[in-house]
Amino acid sequence: MKLNLSQSAYTLLKVCLSITGEKELNQKGEEVMSPRRLNGEESAQRRHYFKAIDSKLEENNKKALEAGDKHNEKLKKLQEDYKKKNPQNKKESTEDYDKRINSLLNNDKTLMASFAAAMAVQQQVNKEKFEIDITDKTVEVIKKYYKEYSDQVGWGSGDDEVVEEIEEAFV
Numbered sequence: 274m275k276l277n278l279s280q281s282a283y284t285l286l287k288v289c290l291s292i293t294g295e296k297e298l299n300q301k302g303e304e305v306m307s308p309r310r311l312n313g314e315e316s317a318q319r320r321h322y323f324k325a326i327d328s329k330l331e332e333n334n335k336k337a338l339e340a341g342d343k344h345n346e347k348l349k350k351l352q353e354d355y356k357k358k359n360p361q362n363k364k365e366s367t368e369d370y371d372k373r374i375n376s377l378l379n380n381d382k383t384l385m386a387s388f389a390a391a392m393a394v395q396q397q398v399n400k401e402k403f404e405i406d407i408t409d410k411t412v413e414v415i416k417k418y419y420k421e422y423s424d425q426v427g428w429g430s431g432d433d434e435v436v437e438e439i440e441e442a443f444v
Contacts, residue, residue: 276442278403280329293422295307322407336398340394347384
């Protein structure tokens with residue numbers, strides 16, 4: 274079967290196959306998401322799904338990271354420029370100086386445009402659809418654990434679009 278979903282939908286399905294939605298304590302006593310333990314056949318189907326999507330997800334994430342890196346480079350350069358133009362006063366603490374520089378940066382239109390562009394790339398990457406070819410057995414395992422996961426944790430308002438996309442694909 275061919276699935277044509279967005280990166281967000283594939284990632285959400287990956288989460289459904291990886292964790293149960295419940296929490297447990299790890300060896301350090303920290304509360305963590307409980308990993309999903311599957312039987313042999315279902316585990317093989319999970320690996321098949323991960324193998325089908327992981328390289329594409331990684332490729333798409335590189336695009337988003339590159340946009341973020343460009344923004345971070347601009348941020349670093351502007352910080353240096355602002356610090357050269359606005360030296361620290363002798364009476365000013367380092368914390369106050371950093372707050373003043375950050376305030377100047379937050380009002381910089383070039384920096385805000387750079388941030389908006391990086392966020393737009395991330396959103397575009399998350400919405401970009403791509404097709405994978407997986408077996409019907411794999412689809413059945415995904416459907417089973419997607420249903421279980423969604424019954425267990427429910428969805429937030431930010432998940433509505435992705436949940437609708439997944440449900441349309443599985444109908």
